[in-house]
Amino acid sequence: MAEEQYRKDREYSRVDAYLSLQVRLVPPxxxxxxxxxxxxxxxxxxxxxxxxxxxxxxxxxxxxxxxKLDAILKSISLQGEGARxxxxxxxxxxxxxxxxxxxxxxxxxxxxxxxxVLPTHSDTLFYVYGQxxxxxxxxxxxxxxxxxxxVIDEDIRDKIVKFVFEKQREQLRNKRRQ
Numbered sequence: 001m002a003e004e005q006y007r008k009d010r011e012y013s014r015v016d017a018y019l020s021l022q023v024r025l026v027p028p029x030x031x032x033x034x035x036x037x038x039x040x041x042x043x044x045x046x047x048x049x050x051x052x053x054x055x056x057x058x059x060x061x062x063x064x065x066x067x068k069l070d071a072i073l074k075s076i077s078l079q080g081e082g083a084r085x086x087x088x089x090x091x092x093x094x095x096x097x098x099x100x101x102x103x104x105x106x107x108x109x110x111x112x113x114x115x116x117v118l119p120t121h122s123d124t125l126f127y128v129y130g131q132x133x134x135x136x137x138x139x140x141x142x143x144x145x146x147x148x149x150x151v152i153d154e155d156i157r158d159k160i161v162k163f164v165f166e167k168q169r170e171q172l173r174n175k176r177r178q
Contacts, residue, residue: 012095015167020086020117021100026129031111034151039125097130097148097162106132106145114147118163126159130151 026034053059056089081172092099104111110132115125137146149157 002028012161013168014094015103015164015171016090016091017163017167019091019093019119021089021091022115023100023102023104024113025104025106026111026113034111034113034129036120036126036151036153036156038153038156039127059080064109093160094164094178095149097133097146097156099144099146100137102145103142105143106135108132108134111150112147118159120163120166125140126156128131128156130156 014029033111098116112130114128114130116128117125128149129151130149132145133148134146138146162163
């Protein structure tokens with residue numbers, strides 16, 4: 001059984017990275033209907049489309065301004081959800097789980113809500129859930145906490161896996177240059 005669990009844990013490649021991350025304990029009463037999601041839309045905001053203009057230069061300029069305003073609104077929306085309030089934290093991430101340092105002493109079996117932003121999708125806040133499988137004291141006085149994702153949409157998992165592979169490719173390119 002231990003070897004089967006080990007293979008499952010290593011089903012995905014993992015990489016060390018720095019990510020914007022927030023974690024909270026999910027109370028037992030709230031664990032029944034958990035759903036992962038990606039928050040990248042601005043809630044309650046809709047505007048009519050730009051009108052067709054005869055002046056192509058003006059139309060292109062307005063489209064550029066519109067795209068910039070959309071990016072600003074998304075950033076403000078994510079700040080409201082607390083995504084940018086936290087500095088990037090060192091993590092080890094894969095499609096199956098996450099290892100991070102925590103000041104809070106989570107215990108194995110705890111279910112955590114994890115909000116994270118991937119550098120490859122900086123306009124999206126991902127909500128996933130996982131169960132603490134291990135924790136160990138670290139040299140920095142915090143807990144090294146290992147979480148196995150238990151509630152994660154396959155699209156979100158695919159984005160994490162893609163981020164891991166891109167990060168590994170970047171590390172290999174940097175290693176070759178040295």
